[in-house]
Amino acid sequence: xxxxxxxxxxxxxxxxRPEIKVLDxxxxxxxxxxxxxxxxxxxxxxxxxxxxxxxxxxxxxxKNSKDQFPKADxxxxxHCDEEDMRRIVxxxxxxxxxxAIADAEKSDYKTDIxxxxxxxxxLIRVATYIHQVPVALDMIQDAHEKGYETTVNIMAxxxxxxxxxxxxxxxxxxxxxxxIYLVDSFGSFYTEEVKELTKRYLKACKATGKQVGIHxxxxxxxxxxNTIEAVVNGANQLDATMAGLGRGAGNCPLExxxxxxxxxxxxxxxxxxxxxxxxxxxxxxxHWGFDLTYMLTGLLNQHPRAxxxxxxxxxxxxxxxxxxxxxxxxx
Amino acid sequence: xxxxxxxxxxxxxxxxRPEIKVLDxxxxxxxxxxxxxxxxxxxxxxxxxxxxxxxxxxxxxxKNSKDQFPKADxxxxxHCDEEDMRRIVxxxxxxxxxxAIADAEKSDYKTDIxxxxxxxxxLIRVATYIHQVPVALDMIQDAHEKGYETTVNIMAxxxxxxxxxxxxxxxxxxxxxxxIYLVDSFGSFYTEEVKELTKRYLKACKATGKQVGIHxxxxxxxxxxNTIEAVVNGANQLDATMAGLGRGAGNCPLExxxxxxxxxxxxxxxxxxxxxxxxxxxxxxxHWGFDLTYMLTGLLNQHPRAxxxxxxxxxxxxxxxxxxxxxxxxx
Numbered sequence: 049x050x051x052x053x054x055x056x057x058x059x060x061x062x063x064x065r066p067e068i069k070v071l072d073x074x075x076x077x078x079x080x081x082x083x084x085x086x087x088x089x090x091x092x093x094x095x096x097x098x099x100x101x102x103x104x105x106x107x108x109x110x111k112n113s114k115d116q117f118p119k120a121d122x123x124x125x126x127h128c129d130e131e132d133m134r135r136i137v138x139x140x141x142x143x144x145x146x147x148a149i150a151d152a153e154k155s156d157y158k159t160d161i162x163x164x165x166x167x168x169x170x171l172i173r174v175a176t177y178i179h180q181v182p183v184a185l186d187m188i189q190d191a192h193e194k195g196y197e198t199t200v201n202i203m204a205x206x207x208x209x210x211x212x213x214x215x216x217x218x219x220x221x222x223x224x225x226x227x228i229y230l231v232d233s234f235g236s237f238y239t240e241e242v243k244e245l246t247k248r249y250l251k252a253c254k255a256t257g258k259q260v261g262i263h264x265x266x267x268x269x270x271x272x273x274n275t276i277e278a279v280v281n282g283a284n285q286l287d288a289t290m291a292g293l294g295r296g297a298g299n300c301p302l303e304x305x306x307x308x309x310x311x312x313x314x315x316x317x318x319x320x321x322x323x324x325x326x327x328x329x330x331x332x333x334x335h336w337g338f339d340l341t342y343m344l345t346g347l348l349n350q351h352p353r354a355x356x357x358x359x360x361x362x363x364x365x366x367x368x369x370x371x372x373x374x375x376x377x378x379x
Numbered sequence: 380x381x382x383x384x385x386x387x388x389x390x391x392x393x394x395x396r397p398e399i400k401v402l403d404x405x406x407x408x409x410x411x412x413x414x415x416x417x418x419x420x421x422x423x424x425x426x427x428x429x430x431x432x433x434x435x436x437x438x439x440x441x442k443n444s445k446d447q448f449p450k451a452d453x454x455x456x457x458h459c460d461e462e463d464m465r466r467i468v469x470x471x472x473x474x475x476x477x478x479a480i481a482d483a484e485k486s487d488y489k490t491d492i493x494x495x496x497x498x499x500x501x502l503i504r505v506a507t508y509i510h511q512v513p514v515a516l517d518m519i520q521d522a523h524e525k526g527y528e529t530t531v532n533i534m535a536x537x538x539x540x541x542x543x544x545x546x547x548x549x550x551x552x553x554x555x556x557x558x559i560y561l562v563d564s565f566g567s568f569y570t571e572e573v574k575e576l577t578k579r580y581l582k583a584c585k586a587t588g589k590q591v592g593i594h595x596x597x598x599x600x601x602x603x604x605n606t607i608e609a610v611v612n613g614a615n616q617l618d619a620t621m622a623g624l625g626r627g628a629g630n631c632p633l634e635x636x637x638x639x640x641x642x643x644x645x646x647x648x649x650x651x652x653x654x655x656x657x658x659x660x661x662x663x664x665x666h667w668g669f670d671l672t673y674m675l676t677g678l679l680n681q682h683p684r685a686x687x688x689x690x691x692x693x694x695x696x697x698x699x700x701x702x703x704x705x706x707x708x709x710x
Contacts (some may be wrong), residue, residue: 124603130511239570239607239608244530246568268638269602269632269635272605273601273605301600303601303671304674307599307678308569317701320671320701323671324671324700340651368652369652370655374648
């Protein structure tokens with residue numbers, strides 16, 4: 049399997065693309081399963097692990113609106129206030145860059161995102177549905193002018209018409225954004241589709257020197273496979289989470305991805321330690337990961353909310369998977 | 380994602396290749412985790428589910444030597460005696476074909492495999508390491524002459540030199556075997572390698588009209604991804620197990636594969652029912668499925684026995700994953 053190609057265009061085992069960057073979003077995507085209520089100790093463990101593992105970016109959480117999401121109802125990683133971040137990372141005197149993500153139409157970005165010289169954040173990521181692209185463009189412009197690196201994550205792209213996607217890619221390619229992410233929100237893409245879409249995103253990005261990123265979900269046990277498929281086809285910014293911790297079926301596991309990548313700056317051992325000692329023990333209270341219900345919503349290219357609601361019930365009140373199947377198939 | 384291609388060579392969503400056959404090996408591969416001691420009730424449930432789901436073949440177990448593997452030490456599916464099989468399937472008056480697998484140098488095949496007209500079995504599969512190919516060829520000839528369909532599964536091919544593999548493929552292509560299986564015994568193949576190998580197996584099979592099969596393990600969470608990669612590249616005989624039940628990290632989950640395949644003869648609902656009611660409850664006593672230890676042996680292209688031994692210990696006696704990592708990395 050090849051990150052890089054040799055002179056004959058063949059995959060090479062012992063080379064790597066130095067452009068590849070890994071972004072750990074354990075706390076950010078995992079926060080969707082516990083209203084962002086992680087202990088400071090846990091967040092610090094993940095932070096220190098990312099530093100030790102040579103990961104390029106760590107995403108701490110959201111920069112979303114305190115009006116829409118009151119502080120009393122959520123843990124600190126829904127808003128990523130400067131004081132909360134600094135309690136964990138100090139001035140972040142490390143090579144690890146820090147990021148937060150802001151949802152289009154859910155973020156008071158103009159006020160809540162500080163100028164970069166007043167923040168420990170390095171990267172602002174903008175999450176947008178296709179119809180919100182005009183808002184996203186303003187958010188990108190705002191963060192860019194404040195001095196941040198920026199990415200844009202076009203969500204639920206498996207439900208978007210080809211022409212609309214093409215137009216969105218063209219608009220975003222003309223913006224100052226550094227990276228455009230291919231996002232498999234519903235975990236519904238097969239590997240072949242990831243290949244085609246990665247090529248399409250790359251084509252849109254090429255003229256303006258932008259990178260393509262990949263963010264996957266594991267509804268059909270393809271999160272890792274789809275991530276490395278994107279790598280092989282040229283994606284250079286890769287999202288992953290420890291033990292796959294993330295919404296619903298979870299994300300591409302960081303430990304698998306680091307095992308795959310050849311750049312010697314990455315180290316697997318600290319990640320294994322954190323997964324075993326700090327992340328896996330959360331499974332008792334946070335139920336993420338592959339499940340037949342997620343497989344079914346993924347197969348149907350649906351938001352996982354029906355599956356999450358099914359799994360949120362006490363086991364004794366939960367319908368059988370066959371009943372769930374009959375319900376979701378009755379579309 | 381495409382099983383078939385349209386006239387322009389593009390993947391098509393609404394067509395399928397009727398040549399594709401699915402083989403359920405839940406009881407056979409799963410038997411490696413419990414010395415083949417399943418209750419008759421469980422085997423009957425899996426059998427009835429395969430019939431209801433339109434699966435093409437069900438593998439009941441091994442045809443291995445009673446001298447080497449005494450009956451007292453194993454459940455009935457180590458030997459697949461005719462009376463044991465008939466207790467479950469009667470005369471198997473269904474469209475489901477039945478198979479058993481025999482290991483080269485571990486099977487008294489000349490005596491233990493009956494002529495086909497005296498057996499409920501339809502298919503004899505021969506499992507061989509590369510150095511046993513001469514034995515495998517004799518086993519294939521024997522089963523073929525007795526009236527069976529035959530396949531050959533070349534195991535541990537990730538450790539085989541290219542030239543040796545080529546020679547083995549040429550020898551097997553000249554035999555009466557119907558299908559040659561690409562087998563990822565150690566769960567170490569990446570998707571790109573499966574693509575290349577599938578093409579290579581197909582090339583060897585083409586002249587003699589044989590099919591290529593695929594049998595994967597989930598050490599790196601790629602069992603399903605690698606199976607559909609083989610399908611897209613032309614493999615037509617596909618092994619899978621319910622809930623991925625199988626040795627170590629387990630196999631390609633049948634429910635995912637059936638969700639992917641478009642042939643209307645396949646039905647997902649009965650499989651979901653069996654997985655939920657009959658297979659998942661076995662997890663308490665049989666510990667199969669992805670684990671970081673299997674990821675490490677897969678990454679290192681090693682037999683999973685070190686991981687199985689690690690996981691076989693009581694939790695309190697088990698070393699940390701970091702200690703396991705240090706040990707397996709010290710090669």
